[in-house]
Amino acid sequence: SQQGEEDPQALSIQEGENATMNCSYKTSINNLQWYRQNSGRGLVHLILIRSNEREKHSGRLRVTLDTSKKSSSLLITASRAADTASYFCATDVLSFSSGSARQLTFGSGTQLTVLP
């Protein structure tokens, strides 16, 4: 089952605007990661936030984490047409069914379209 759920499922904005995507999850996590997937490609890691962090920045990306609400948000500032892609949150958890193996559980993604 999918641990994370992104909201909205689809988002369309104009170039230069900011895009905000939200993710909710269900269980305790080690960290939460955001990935981008361009059409027909594999996923690319964007940013990771640890469970004891509340906010993190990387270039035009800003991610927040609220462990009390089990939610995270990804903000992309000054969006560009090249940011058009699907964005997934992934929760990093210990899978006790497999010993101490760490696993990522992905949400269903937000499809972002940036119009030129």
Added chain:
Amino acid sequence: EAGVAQSPRYKIIEKRQSVAFWCNPISGHATLYWYQQILGQGPKLLIQFQNNGVVDDSQLPKDRFSAERLKGVDSTLKIQPAKLEDSAVYLCASSYRTSGLTGYNEQFFGPGTRLTVL
């Protein structure tokens, strides 16, 4: 450094046929994952290897799917026989180390194999 390699990129087969996918992870990455991504959904883990051992295959439909990583490097995922609902992108990913509470488990993905079952 070279990324995760996968082949083929596309495969079209008829139901009940067999198909195999190949993955070569990033050099030095002990952990290898196979995911299934159905259109419009996020990746779903099928199987996880640590070196040449399986650490989790709880979501692998073992009646038709099999995977191996014999020498702890490259891996093969097989479907036999394929069903219509197996149409998806099969993603391979690798990471440096994923045990215990330390480390960040950042995963590196290959481009995927798009499978169409007719």
